[in-house]
Every structure is written in structure tokens, then in C-alpha cells.
Amino acid sequence: MPDFTLFIPEYIAVSLALLILTTELIWPKVRKDLLAYMTGVAAIAYGVAAIPYIHHAPSTFEGVLSTGDFTTYFRFLASGIVLVISLLSAHYIQKRTYSGGEYYSLLLIAGVGMTLMASARELLTAYISLELLSFTLYILVGYFKHERRANEASLKYILLGAFSSAMLLYGISLLYGITGATSYEGIAAALELRTAGTDPGMIMAIVLIIAGVGFKVSAVPFHMWAPDAYEGAPLPITAFLATASKAAGFALIIRIFGEALFVDGPEWRALIAILAALTMTAGNLIAIQQVSMTRLIAYSSIGQVGYMLVVIAAMGFGDSAQAANGSSALLLHLTGYIVSTLALFTALTIWVNRTGDDSIRGMRGMAKAQPFLALVITAALFSFAGLPFFAGFSTKLLMFQSSMRDGLIWLIGLAVLNSFISLYYYLRVMRQMYLFDPPTDIKRFNPTPILAITAGLLLLAMLFIGIFPGPTFEAATNAIASLY
Amino acid sequence: MSFDEAQGYILLGALGVPFLAIIATLLTPGNQKMVIRYISLFASAIIFALSIYIFVAYQTGTDVIQMEFSWPWIENVGFLKTNGISLHLGVDGISVLMVLLTGVVAFAGTLVSWKLDYRTKDFFILYWVLLSGVLGTFLALDLFFFFFFYELAVVPLYLLIGVWGGTRKEYGAMKLTLMLVGGSVGIWIGIFAVVHEAGLGTFDLPSLWEAGSNGALNPNFQKAVFPFFAIGCGVLAGLWPFHTWSPDGHMSAPTAVSMVHAGVLMKLGAFGIIRLGIQILPEGAEFWMPALIILGTVGALYGALAALTQRDLKLISGYSSVSHMGFVLIGLATLNEIGVTGAVLQMFSHGVMTALVFLLIGAIYDQTHVRDIGQFGGIAKVMPLWVAGYVIAGLANVGLPGLSGFTAEFHIFVGAFKTYPIVGGLAILAAAISATYMLRMFAQVFWGPLNPKWRELKDITPLEGISAALLISSIVIMGVLWSPFTDRIGHTVMNLPGVTS
Numbered sequence: 001m002p003d004f005t006l007f008i009p010e011y012i013a014v015s016l017a018l019l020i021l022t023t024e025l026i027w028p029k030v031r032k033d034l035l036a037y038m039t040g041v042a043a044i045a046y047g048v049a050a051i052p053y054i055h056h057a058p059s060t061f062e063g064v065l066s067t068g069d070f071t072t073y074f075r076f077l078a079s080g081i082v083l084v085i086s087l088l089s090a091h092y093i094q095k096r097t098y099s100g101g102e103y104y105s106l107l108l109i110a111g112v113g114m115t116l117m118a119s120a121r122e123l124l125t126a127y128i129s130l131e132l133l134s135f136t137l138y139i140l141v142g143y144f145k146h147e148r149r150a151n152e153a154s155l156k157y158i159l160l161g162a163f164s165s166a167m168l169l170y171g172i173s174l175l176y177g178i179t180g181a182t183s184y185e186g187i188a189a190a191l192e193l194r195t196a197g198t199d200p201g202m203i204m205a206i207v208l209i210i211a212g213v214g215f216k217v218s219a220v221p222f223h224m225w226a227p228d229a230y231e232g233a234p235l236p237i238t239a240f241l242a243t244a245s246k247a248a249g250f251a252l253i254i255r256i257f258g259e260a261l262f263v264d265g266p267e268w269r270a271l272i273a274i275l276a277a278l279t280m281t282a283g284n285l286i287a288i289q290q291v292s293m294t295r296l297i298a299y300s301s302i303g304q305v306g307y308m309l310v311v312i313a314a315m316g317f318g319d320s321a322q323a324a325n326g327s328s329a330l331l332l333h334l335t336g337y338i339v340s341t342l343a344l345f346t347a348l349t350i351w352v353n354r355t356g357d358d359s360i361r362g363m364r365g366m367a368k369a370q371p372f373l374a375l376v377i378t379a380a381l382f383s384f385a386g387l388p389f390f391a392g393f394s395t396k397l398l399m400f401q402s403s404m405r406d407g408l409i410w411l412i413g414l415a416v417l418n419s420f421i422s423l424y425y426y427l428r429v430m431r432q433m434y435l436f437d438p439p440t441d442i443k444r445f446n447p448t449p450i451l452a453i454t455a456g457l458l459l460l461a462m463l464f465i466g467i468f469p470g471p472t473f474e475a476a477t478n479a480i481a482s483l484y
Numbered sequence: 485m486s487f488d489e490a491q492g493y494i495l496l497g498a499l500g501v502p503f504l505a506i507i508a509t510l511l512t513p514g515n516q517k518m519v520i521r522y523i524s525l526f527a528s529a530i531i532f533a534l535s536i537y538i539f540v541a542y543q544t545g546t547d548v549i550q551m552e553f554s555w556p557w558i559e560n561v562g563f564l565k566t567n568g569i570s571l572h573l574g575v576d577g578i579s580v581l582m583v584l585l586t587g588v589v590a591f592a593g594t595l596v597s598w599k600l601d602y603r604t605k606d607f608f609i610l611y612w613v614l615l616s617g618v619l620g621t622f623l624a625l626d627l628f629f630f631f632f633f634y635e636l637a638v639v640p641l642y643l644l645i646g647v648w649g650g651t652r653k654e655y656g657a658m659k660l661t662l663m664l665v666g667g668s669v670g671i672w673i674g675i676f677a678v679v680h681e682a683g684l685g686t687f688d689l690p691s692l693w694e695a696g697s698n699g700a701l702n703p704n705f706q707k708a709v710f711p712f713f714a715i716g717c718g719v720l721a722g723l724w725p726f727h728t729w730s731p732d733g734h735m736s737a738p739t740a741v742s743m744v745h746a747g748v749l750m751k752l753g754a755f756g757i758i759r760l761g762i763q764i765l766p767e768g769a770e771f772w773m774p775a776l777i778i779l780g781t782v783g784a785l786y787g788a789l790a791a792l793t794q795r796d797l798k799l800i801s802g803y804s805s806v807s808h809m810g811f812v813l814i815g816l817a818t819l820n821e822i823g824v825t826g827a828v829l830q831m832f833s834h835g836v837m838t839a840l841v842f843l844l845i846g847a848i849y850d851q852t853h854v855r856d857i858g859q860f861g862g863i864a865k866v867m868p869l870w871v872a873g874y875v876i877a878g879l880a881n882v883g884l885p886g887l888s889g890f891t892a893e894f895h896i897f898v899g900a901f902k903t904y905p906i907v908g909g910l911a912i913l914a915a916a917i918s919a920t921y922m923l924r925m926f927a928q929v930f931w932g933p934l935n936p937k938w939r940e941l942k943d944i945t946p947l948e949g950i951s952a953a954l955l956i957s958s959i960v961i962m963g964v965l966w967s968p969f970t971d972r973i974g975h976t977v978m979n980l981p982g983v984t985s
Contacts (some may be wrong), residue, residue: 043895063671371606387639387665388632389613397628400672402563404680407672416672423665427658435646435654470558477561 006059006067007073009049010112016042017108024101032100036090039104040083043111047079058482063183064125065116068482073331073475074251075339078111080399081244084342086238087454088349095353096144096234103143106241110136113243118251122183123172123260124254130168130216133248136240141233153232160215160225168212174205184260191263198267206268209256210275217249217305218298219223219275220282223379229296236296237354239345242301243338250308250334254327257312258483262323269316273411276313279304280418288425293348293358296425297341300384303422304337307396307415314403322402324484331476334345334381336391336465342457344380347373350447350455360429365438373447374433381426383462386419391465398469486567491541492553494574495623498583501527502616506609514605514855521598524608526831528594531619535587543579544975549574549625549690556626565685572625572688577829577976581969582622582748582755583663585835588958589747593740593952596843599850599945600648600738607648609617610640611740618748622755625651627675627687634671634756637749639665641733641741647980650849651798656736663729667719667753669762674712678764681705689759689813697981703767710768710943713760714776721753722809724783731802739846742970746805747839751831754812758980762816766981770819777817777900781910784810788917792924797848797855800925801841804881808834811876814911815896823899824977825970826892832969833880833888833962840877840955842872847944857925862934866941871930873952878922880959888962891969 020038050072057117058068068174113133120126136193138161142154151457154366176182179190180199218226229240262270283302290296311330314324351373352358367374383390386397396419400412446453465472505527512519542550552574559568560772575583593611600607613636616885620633630673638661645657682695695701719726730750734742762769787807807829847856847870848863864871878889883894891914900908944952962969975982 100488291734322563328562367606382639388636389639393632393635394628397631397672397675398562401676401679404676407908409677412676413669415668420662420666420669424658424662427661430642431646431654434643468557470561473558473561 002062003059006065009046009053010115012049013042013046013108013112016045017105020108020309021101021105024099032094032097033090034101035104036093039086039108042108043079043083043086046082046108047076050075050079051147055478057119059431060121064122065119066121067119069479070251070482071115073248073479074115076258077247077335078114081114081240081247081338081342082107082111083109084109084346084425084454084458085236085240087450088239088346089234091353091451092234092236092349098238101157103140106136106140110140110240110244114248114251117248118255120159120252120255121185123175123187123256124182126255127165127172128358130248131165131250133218133245134165137245140237140240141229143234143237147232149232150234151232152470153229157225157229160399164212164215164222167208171205171212172200173210178202178205180186182361184255187411187474188251188263202264203267206264206271207431210268210271213249213253213256214275217246218302219252219305219309220279220302223279223283223302223444226302227295230294232290233357235294235345235349238297239342243342244347246301247334249336250330253312254330254483255478258315258323258327259280262320263316263318265318268316269313272309272316273313276306276309276416277307277411278306279303280415284418284421285458287422290425291359291361293360293363295427296360296429297344298384298479300422300425301341303418304384306418307399308333310408311399311403311413312410314405314408317405320484324480325402325482326399326478328473328480329395329402331479332465332473333395333399335472335476336395336462336469339461339465340380342389342454343462346451346458347376347380350451353448354445360432363429364432364436366433369438369444370447372452373455377433378430378458379380379459381429384467385423387423389463389466391469394466394469396482398473489892491551494534494538495551495553495575498531498538499573499620499623501530501534502612502619505612506616508608509612512605517601517604518829519814520608521604524597524611524760527612528591529791532587532591535583538575539580539584539972542575542577542604542972544577545970546631548576548976550665551575552625557626563685564710567686567688567691569628569687570626573623574625575623577972577974578755578758579622580972581828581832582751583619583749586615586618586622586748588836588954589744589839592843592954593743595947595951596743596846597740598947600740603647607644607760609879610644611744613640614644614744614749615739618744618752621752621879621887625689627689627692630669630689630759631675633714633978634752635665635668637752638668639743640858644741645733645737648741649740651735652732656732658731660729663726667716668717670712671756674709674716677705677709677712689763691886693981696766701765706765706768707771708768710761710772713765714757714772717753717756717760719753719777719811720750721757721813722750722783722806723753723813724779724786724806724810727806727809727887729782729786730806731799734805734842735798735804736923737794741841742842742846743839746807747835750805750809752867754816754827755830757813757816762819762980762982770982773817773819777904777907779909780813780817781808781914782810783807784814784911784914785917786810786913788921790919792917795856797845797857797925797929798818798842799858800921801838801845803867804918804921805834805838807918808838808881809916811893811896811911814900814907818896818899818903819982820899820902821974821977822895823902824980824983825901825973826895826897828973828977829895829962829969830892830940831964833892836887836955836962837877837880840873840952840959841881843948843955844874844877844944846958847948848941849934850860851941852938856865857928860929860935860938861932861944862930863938863941864930865934867943869943869949873956874930876956876959880963884920886960886963891963891966895970910941919982945952949980
């Protein structure tokens, strides 16, 4: 008898999503920001429903999905991200479209898709969850259907996304052909028994799987869609792409490379290391030339993905204790990164709601017009650059330290060098905000209270993780412990 | 609670004061400028008092590390084992002197910033972030927190120089920040390598020092990693050829920031070389010291020669800082007791002296808005007190007996002659050149006929006078009565690994 009680939070989220969708059908004139707050409440309900599952003994649903601390961790992440994104959307979406029901219900479903990716224990289920997330995002990215840039973004995202899904599927089928299994355990067991010698089919499968998941987290050279999608999508969806989509991608990567393909490390670790090196270097170098803030964040988040891939490369050395330590630090870093990104986007949304301009030059003089927003943005950028007080310093230090291996010191050195390069373009943003006077038509204004409070809380969370990372690190370690 | 434990809380208190000042300033409305200034005055007075207490309470003849305080921060999580990261504070004979230096300069800097009227609130918040970083680095005995505070000190500099700075401020701020953070790249890599190789799962510095001495970090590893620490920290210490941020940065920075920066922050680099380089990697240090002493000597000579050709008051001091930090590196690189003691003395001496110089340059620049020495002349007639202060600072710079510079440089020269006589000779040459540029500047600016343009100049304000008096008395005390300083340093230096007597 399948245990249907394992997914109560998901039932709640999906039914509330459908409720939000029908609300607008029945009552078309509903205020759109009301829908946003309903989504916020739904996200909180989702998070609260996940509380009983903390330290729940890991159990599986017919071997395809599992709940354990890892899933719970991602449930909390998803609930937090969806909550913040729905608050960000309230005013932004209301001002720009006539409908909002689909937007908010898809947002909730995307959150569920993210969790399912983390809880999948089998490649096909993981693939379906990934598509659930991707399809909702294809629609959300192009939600402003009358805007050319949104259409371009959505089209690019769909075409490249479909292409990468095909590659991933092809990789899965090759892997199935070689190992005769799609479950992570089955693959790992079959690979263990495999006789020595490199199998070209296996290399092929690995390359295709890396390409597929690399697209989802926008690793170079599969990153081409990211800047355009980030620029064309509604600003809150850009935030969602930069956080939830990457978190889900890394949940999948940790599962696949930390479990299914773990024994096969020697065949993929060099590939991942090169991918990491390319991703961080290209992301940071291209970011220097950007003039639009969203594109800058797109490239900077590509750089961040490069840092996180270092952990996966270290996993390939086959030391399971280190793999566990590394992935828990990765989860910590991911959390810090999500909090910083959401803080940045909250401040940016307040600014764009007011000025309608997301270029870096448009932020000129923000420190005078709106010192609090400038502070939040500065804190987030410093956090990305890995300067202390803010999350990035501690999480990056712990992450790289736990992936440190003699064979990888070059990659870690490159990563540190890259965070130094990134500081240059972050400082350019700060230069605009602090060193100049604002244009005369921008007066001091009062931000929407609810968004200002959100930004403040996220700033505090960033400081908390940065100064006292212990509790988060412990939670991440527990989450990873349920995997190994 | 025993007395010694209670003393640990004093260090925690000293570290807490800057943070309380930040919070208090944040909560004060920006238009209450006097309140903000009094918060800073109050906080810096407490820091000053505590730093004197810490200096006096440090006892020679017992443990090297005293007033320890340890508070587990994260342990037994992930790769971290027991004591993985702890808020471990403590002082030895070197850091008590550095804390005292911070106390003096922080107090003087606050007084000098009293008249600052543009975005006062932001300025003081960033000023306290800078000071908390500096103090934290001197007090931390945990590698995580050491580096945390070390980086924290760099964070506010971009804005402090970029917003409140003067000449070419954007260029100076960007160059300085990028070069300092670029130096940290080396430290990051060094930390990863050391903590991984030691395999203790802890960032506790005393444990890592132990690992460096008992063979857990093998000699080849130490030789490979030492340059990362030495260059990484060396950038901040003005190590030639990584010193180029220093003249530009100092030229652009506002007065109080120049004071803290040249006075205290550059010492952080030299302190890092002791804490991370010499103490964790003694064998690496021994291997690389000849290289470091060459760079230090080149820096001392180059800085002095460059100062000789400069015409801007701040640039002269900027290059003179490079030269004097070269002496510090020479002293450290001798790895003998008297040389290293001299290096630490020089860190203090240069700190107070250069803070005084930048204070005085700020005092005149506020009125004249030029710093070119050719445009001055006969200033002694209108600003006698200002000139008196400058002469004392300049003579301490040159190494006149009875002032702090002599005490420090004498130790360094003796140490250098012991191990590398040629270097000792070159160092004395550099000191002689420094006399030339100082006296040349004195002649052009202070004496001679008064340029009528400057007839209206006012002498230094009372607040500037108080802070100058504070710095001058530090210079004189150290020049006349150096045994409290040398006792504390010597006691610690003797116990540094690899240091010969």
C-alpha cells in the first residue's frame, strides 16, 4: 500500500494553487494583489505543513519519491522563495497585466516542482519533476505576452530548454541501457558491479546528463538562454529563476552525482571541474561589460554556479565523507545565495516599481534617494563577492574548505580569483549608487511597507548566516545525512 | 569566575564596543550630527581606555597568550570537529601593542573627524566598521575570525575614500580596494591549504601553530604555502612591488581614514605575516626570509627615493610609509629576537607618527586646498604649533634619538647586521635618504620667506591639538622609555617558532 501521507504539504500547495486559479475565474474583478497575498499564505501553509516532517525517518513512496530531511530542507526553501516572490509580484504584476490567477498558481506549482526534483529517487521521476518546473517557468517567463522582450526570452528559453531536455532524456536512456535501472540505487549498484574499462556509451551518457542538468543551472557553455530570459521575464520571475531554478538543479545534481553516479567519479570529475572553471570564469568576465542590472545578475549568478560546481568536482574523488561534508556546505552556500539574491531583488523591485528603470546607470544616486535600498543592494553584492558580515563570506569559506583536495587546489584558487574579479563589477554598481547625486526627478520616496519589511528581514537573515552560520549549517548537514 | 577569565571578557568588551557604536549610530537619525559625534567620541574613549588597560595588564614572565576568551561558535558540523570555529580571543606581547596603537589612533581620528559635516552618520558607521575589523584581527585567535575581521577592515574603504575622499578619489578608492582584496586571494588559498593539510577540522590558531611546529605540516608544504600568506598579507603591508595602492589611496583618502589606514591598517598586513606566516609555517618562513628581506630592502630604498622626488605632501608621506614598512619587513625577515622586536616597535612607531603626519596635512589642506610643497614657504610664521608637531613627526620619521623612530630603527639595524650585514648597511642608507626628503620638505614648507597668500592661515584647532598631543606623547614615551614596550614584545618574540636569540 503506497503511503500517501508523505506528500501532504504538496497536496495543500497544489489545491491552493487551483483555488487561486478558480478564484479569478469565478470573480474576475478580484484585486490582483489579493491573489498575491493568497499565494503568500499558501506558501506559508506549505512551509508549516512541512514542519512535522523534520527528522522524519526517510521513507520512500514506492521507491520513486522520498521524504527525509533533504526533501524537508527543500520544502522550506521552496516555501520561503515562493513567499517572497509572491510578495514581490503583488504590485509589479498588478500594474502590468489584467490577469494574475495563472501567474500565482503556476508560481506555487513551480515551487512544488522544485521540491519534487529534490525528493525524486529515480531518473524518470526526476525528469518529470524537472519538466513540471520548466514548463511553469516557460509560461511565467513570457507572462507579459504583449512585450517583445518577454516573447524573445520565452521562445529562447523554450527552444533551448526542449533541446536540453531531449539530451537529458537521451542520457537517461543510455544509462538505462548500460545499467538496466533508472533508480539511483539501482544505477549505483550496477555501476559497482561493472567490470573495469571505460565504456564509450557510459561517457556519452554522462556527457548528455551533464549537458541536461548544466542547462537547468545555466553552466557555461549551456548558459546562453539565461541573460535573455532574466532580462525579458517579469522581475519577480527573474528572482525565481535565479533562486528556485538553481536550487532545484543542484538538488538533482547532488542526487545524481552524489548517489547514482558516485562510484563512477573518475569518469566525470575532470569534466565537472572543467565545467566549473569555464562557468565561473566566463560568467564573471562577461558580467563586467553589462549595463543592465538583471543581465549583470544573470552573469554573476552563472559565476556562482561555477563555485558550487567545485563541490561536485570534489565529490568525484570518491571519498564519501568528504562528499557528504561538501554537499552540506554546498547546501549552506546555496541557502546564503538564495537569501542574498532575494534581498537584492526585493530592493530592486521596490526601485523599479518606482522608477521603471533597471539599468545600472539608472541606480545613480540611490544612496541619497533611498539609502535603505542602497544598503540592502550593497549587502547582497558584498555577499556575492564573499566579503564578511554577509552570508557569502562564511558560506564560501566553509564550502571551499570542505571541498579542498590536493588535486583541486587549482580550481579553488581560480574560484577565489573569480570572486575577486566579481568585486570589480559589484563596486561599479556601488559607485553609481553612492558616489553620484541622483537625477533631479527622483525624490526620496517611501517604499511599500510590506516590501521594505521583507527586505529588512532578508538583510537580517543574510547577516545571521554570515556571522553565525552554525544553525543553518547544522540543518544542511542533517539534510545531507539523510542521503548518505 | 577567576581574575584571568574576567580579563577575557575585557577583550570581548573591547571588540563589542565598535559594534555597539555601529548599532547606536544606525539608530540615530541622520540629522542629529552632534549625537552621532558624541557616540563616536564615547566609544573611542572607551576603546582607548581599554587598550591602555590591556597593555598595562599584560604580564611578562608567564604565558605568552593572556586574557584568553573562548566561545564555541560552530563545532561538530560537516568537516568541523570539536572547537571547529570558536570566538577565541587573546593577546600576546605583539598584539597588546597593536591594540594600544588602535586605541590611540581611533581616538585621535574621531577628534579629527569632528568637523566632518557631509553624510556624518554614514561616515561614522563605516569608520566603526573599519575599526571593528582592525581590532578584531588583532584580538582573534581563530583563523576564521582572524580572516573575517581582516576582510571586514577592507569592506568600508571603497566608500570611505570614494565618498569623502579628495584628489582622484574614484581612482584611488577602486585601486586600493581591488589591490587589497586581490591580496586576500592569496590568503584564502593559504587558509584552505593549511586547514586541509593539518586535518584537524578546526580553525583554532593555537592548534594550527602547534601543527606547524610539530611536523603535521611538512616542510615542503610549508615552503609552498608561505608565499601565499606573505604576498597576500604583504599587499596590505605595502610590500614592494605590491605597494602601488598606498600612495594613491592615501592621497585620495579623507584625513581620519588616512590616519587609521596608514597608521593601523597597514600594520594588519605585517601582523598577518607574523600570525599566519611565521607562526603557522615556521619552516616556510625560514626558507623564504631571504627573499622577503630583499623585497623589504628594495621597498625601503625605493620608497625613500620616490619620496625624494614627490612634491605633494600626502604623496611624500605615502612613499615614506612604503619605505618604513620596508623596515618592518626587514626586521621580521631577520628572524632574530632583536630584529623582530624592532619590527614590532616600528609598526607602533610608524603608526603613531604617520597618523600625526596625515592629521597635520589634513589640518592645512582644509584651509589651503593645495598640498604642493612648492607653493608653501614660511608657514612657521603663521602656524607655529602646526610646524612644531610636523617637525616632531618628521624627526621621529628620520630616527632622531629620543623619539620612537630611533628606538625601532635601532633595533632593526642591529638585527639586520646580525644576519645580513649588507642589508643593514642599505637600511641605514634608506634612513639617511629619509632624512634628506624630510629636511628638504621642512626647508621648503616651514621656513624661508612667507608666501603672502598664506598670511591668513589659522593654526590647528583645539581638537586637532588634543589629538596631535596624544600622538606626540606616544612618540616621545616610546622614544624615551621603551622598556615597557620591548619587555612585552621580547617576551613574545622569544617564543615565536624559528626565531633565534
